[in-house]
Amino acid sequence: MACYLSTPKxxxxxxxxxxxxxxxxxxxxxxxxxxxxxxxxxxxxxxxxRWFGKAYIAVVRGVPDIAFFLFFVxxxxxxxxxxxxxxxxxxxxxxxxxxxxxLVCPAAKLPLSTSPQVWHEIYGFFLAVLTFAIVFGAFAANxxxxxxxxxxxxxLETAAAYGMTPRQTFWRILVPQMWVYALPGLGNLWMVLxxxxxxxxxxxxxxxxxxxxxxGGTKTARFTDYPHxxxxxxxxxxxxxxxxxxxxxxxxxxxxxxxxxxxxxATLAGEAQRKAAA
Amino acid sequence: MSCWDTIADYxxxxxxxxxxxLPRSDFTLCQQVVLIGSGMLWNIYFGTLALIAGFVMATAxxxxxxxRNPVIAKISAWFIFIFRGSPLFIQFFFAxxxxxxxxxxxxxxxVLTSAWAGALVVLFLNTAAYSGEIFYGALQSVPKGEAEAAxxxxxxxxxxxxxxxxxxxxRLAWPAYTNEAIFLFHATTLVFFSGFPAQSQRGDALYYAxxxxxxxxxxxxxxxxxxxxxxxxxxxxxxLFGLINRRLNRHLPQERRSRMQxxxxxxx
Numbered sequence: 063m064a065c066y067l068s069t070p071k072x073x074x075x076x077x078x079x080x081x082x083x084x085x086x087x088x089x090x091x092x093x094x095x096x097x098x099x100x101x102x103x104x105x106x107x108x109x110x111x112r113w114f115g116k117a118y119i120a121v122v123r124g125v126p127d128i129a130f131f132l133f134f135v136x137x138x139x140x141x142x143x144x145x146x147x148x149x150x151x152x153x154x155x156x157x158x159x160x161x162x163x164x165l166v167c168p169a170a171k172l173p174l175s176t177s178p179q180v181w182h183e184i185y186g187f188f189l190a191v192l193t194f195a196i197v198f199g200a201f202a203a204n205x206x207x208x209x210x211x212x213x214x215x216x217x218l219e220t221a222a223a224y225g226m227t228p229r230q231t232f233w234r235i236l237v238p239q240m241w242v243y244a245l246p247g248l249g250n251l252w253m254v255l256x257x258x259x260x261x262x263x264x265x266x267x268x269x270x271x272x273x274x275x276x277x278g279g280t281k282t283a284r285f286t287d288y289p290h291x292x293x294x295x296x297x298x299x300x301x302x303x304x305x306x307x308x309x310x311x312x313x314x315x316x317x318x319x320x321x322x323x324x325x326x327x328a329t330l331a332g333e334a335q336r337k338a339a340a
Numbered sequence: 341m342s343c344w345d346t347i348a349d350y351x352x353x354x355x356x357x358x359x360x361x362l363p364r365s366d367f368t369l370c371q372q373v374v375l376i377g378s379g380m381l382w383n384i385y386f387g388t389l390a391l392i393a394g395f396v397m398a399t400a401x402x403x404x405x406x407x408r409n410p411v412i413a414k415i416s417a418w419f420i421f422i423f424r425g426s427p428l429f430i431q432f433f434f435a436x437x438x439x440x441x442x443x444x445x446x447x448x449x450x451v452l453t454s455a456w457a458g459a460l461v462v463l464f465l466n467t468a469a470y471s472g473e474i475f476y477g478a479l480q481s482v483p484k485g486e487a488e489a490a491x492x493x494x495x496x497x498x499x500x501x502x503x504x505x506x507x508x509x510x511r512l513a514w515p516a517y518t519n520e521a522i523f524l525f526h527a528t529t530l531v532f533f534s535g536f537p538a539q540s541q542r543g544d545a546l547y548y549a550x551x552x553x554x555x556x557x558x559x560x561x562x563x564x565x566x567x568x569x570x571x572x573x574x575x576x577x578x579x580l581f582g583l584i585n586r587r588l589n590r591h592l593p594q595e596r597r598s599r600m601q602x603x604x605x606x607x608x
Contacts, residue, residue, distance in 0.1 A: 124574050125567040126526035132550055133563040257427040264533060295437035302426050302434055309425040
C-alpha cells in the first residue's frame, strides 16, 4: 500500500495539490487588483469609463463562469499571438484567419514551437491565472463597489470641507475605510474561488482532477505493477475531503480575522465584544 | 439552405430529434444560434426541476437545522456543510463514479449513470443545501412578535407554520433565493463537462458552444451567443421571481414593500 501510494505518478498527483495552492496564491491578489480597478472605473466621473466598469461587472456576473474560462483561454492566446504577429512580422502578407484556422507567423507563436515542454506548461498556467483573475476580478469589483458606497457620506464631505482634492479624498479617506465593509464579501469570494479551482482541469492544466481521473481508472497488470479496478470513486472522494477540510480551515481563519477587525469598532459585533470582556 | 431549414434540422437536436450529424464545415451563424439554443433546453430542464424539488427539500433542511432535536439538527448541518463546502464540479465527478460502482451491485442505479437523471440528483441535493442555508438564516430572523401573536390567536403546530412562519420566512429569504436560482441555472452548464457523458452528442448549450469553438478555432462567435442566451434566461428568472415577490408582499402597505434588490451577494 505504501509502495502503491508513492509511485512517481502519485508523486505528480501530490504536487498537483501544490499547483492548486499556487494558483490560489497568485490569483487572489491579482483578482483584487482587477476588482479594485473595476470598482474604481465603475464610479469614475468620466461616463465611458463608468460604463466600461459597470458592463465588466454585469456581464461577467450574468454569464456562467465556466463559459468565460473556456472563452478567455482561447481568446487571450489568440490576442497575444496577434499582437506579437503585428510586432515581429509586419510584412506577412497572408490573412491571419484562413477559414477555420488561426495562422500567425512562426516567430509570433507563443510559446515558440522550439521551446521546451516546461514553457508550454508555464504558459498554460499563466493563461489560467489571468482568466481566473479577470472573472473573479469582476466579483471582487462588485464587492469593493458596494464597500466604497458603504463608507459614510459625511466622511467624504468632511474631507471636501477640509479642502482635499477628490484624488486625496479617495486615497486617504475612502480606501482605508472601505476594507471593514468589504471583508465579509471578500471572504465569501475566497470560498467561491477555492471551489472554482477544479475548473483548472478544463483549461488544460494537469491539476488534481486530471490526476484523479488518470490514477483511478482501471489498470491492467500489463502496464503497471499495481493492477486494480475502477477506483476513481475513491480518488474523487479524497478530493472531496480535501476541499471540505480546506473550506473549514478558511472559515476558521476568517472568523479569527473578523474577530480582530471588529475589536473597537462602533458596530453591533464590536459592542458585543466589549460587553463580553467587561 | 435557409435558416428555417436549419431550425427544422437542429432545433431539437439536443433531445435527439432531427439531423443526426452535427455540422462539420462551413459553419453559419444561424447554425450556431440554433444549436446552442437547442442545448439551452437541457439547461432549463435541469435548472427548473432541480429548483422545484430542491425548494421542498430546502424547507425541510432549514427546519431540520433549526430543530431542537440535536440529532436532526446535526444531520441537517452536515448535509449543508458537505454540499456547500465542496466544489459542484467534484460532486458531479464523485457522484458519477459512485453511480458507476453501484450499478454493478444494484441494476437500479443504471438510470443514474446517464446525465438526465444522475446530474439532476446532484443538482437537486446541491441546491437543497444552498437554499436550505438561506432559508435557515431567514427562519432565524422571523420577528419574535409574529410568533407571539400567532400563539395569542391560538395558532399552533402545523397551522402556525403554514400561515405565519413559512410565509414570513419566504418573504425574508426571497432576494437571496433569487440569486441562488440564477446561480443554479449557471451551474447546469457544468453537467456535460464533468463525468456525465453526452450520449450521441446531445449536450447542453455550453457543450455545443464548445463544439463550435473547437471546430472553428474562433471563440468570438459561439461564446457571445451563449452569453446572450444566459443573460436572457437570467432576466426571465428575475422577472418571474419578482412577480412571486410581489405576491408574497402584497399585504404590506405600498411604501413598505421592499423592492427586490439585485445586489447579488456572491454565492457559489
